[in-house]
Amino acid sequence: MTTKTQLMTVITTLVLVAGITYLPSVAAHTDTGNFGFFTSGTQQLCYSTSAFNYMKYEGSTGQGTAVKTQIRYGESEVSDNTDMNLSETTSCSGYQSWVSSYYDSDADKAAKTSYLYTTLGNEYKYIEFNNNSARDWKANGNCNTATTDLSNIANHEFGHYAGSGHQSGGASHTMMGASCDSGYSSIKSADITYINGKY
Numbered sequence: 001m002t003t004k005t006q007l008m009t010v011i012t013t014l015v016l017v018a019g020i021t022y023l024p025s026v027a028a029h030t031d032t033g034n035f036g037f038f039t040s041g042t043q044q045l046c047y048s049t050s051a052f053n054y055m056k057y058e059g060s061t062g063q064g065t066a067v068k069t070q071i072r073y074g075e076s077e078v079s080d081n082t083d084m085n086l087s088e089t090t091s092c093s094g095y096q097s098w099v100s101s102y103y104d105s106d107a108d109k110a111a112k113t114s115y116l117y118t119t120l121g122n123e124y125k126y127i128e129f130n131n132n133s134a135r136d137w138k139a140n141g142n143c144n145t146a147t148t149d150l151s152n153i154a155n156h157e158f159g160h161y162a163g164s165g166h167q168s169g170g171a172s173h174t175m176m177g178a179s180c181d182s183g184y185s186s187i188k189s190a191d192i193t194y195i196n197g198k199y
């Protein structure tokens, strides 16, 4: 082992130790702004029950109303705990935020939320859940493709809707981890602080 290699080994070891002892804090949130922030925290969303009917939920399709109930838990998680004021509107026409489903041949992709659009002065985003039948959404599930907890994924997607990108710090710190984990089950104080800093 050369001196340089030994030095690199020491540095690598120090980084690893630092990583293990690192305590997550609000500062772990990176203000990427990738998803865009609305001008106002008060936003209304349209929900497509007909699109939700294509999603397999508790083993069968055609469950749009039940699916919508689960997804709206995500809306409540953000709206009830932050300075955002989100609600459903049934006056759905023109350019506005839609919550819907889409087909992705990759069943491991659960959902997606678009970046902020601005058309004719109106701001909106789309939240869409994969209706690939290999993904069976559940009221009480986990992160597995065939047993996915719908409201947990909705929590995460509404975090993107609020403007939050993926965050580091782990499941106890944020519902915005890049990969599904137990942190998705509820909004965390760090998520709330981050969102309230924008609205």
Ligand SMILES: [Zn+2]
Pocket (backbone or CB within 6 Å): 156, 160, 166, 177, 178
């Ligand atoms: Zn995400």
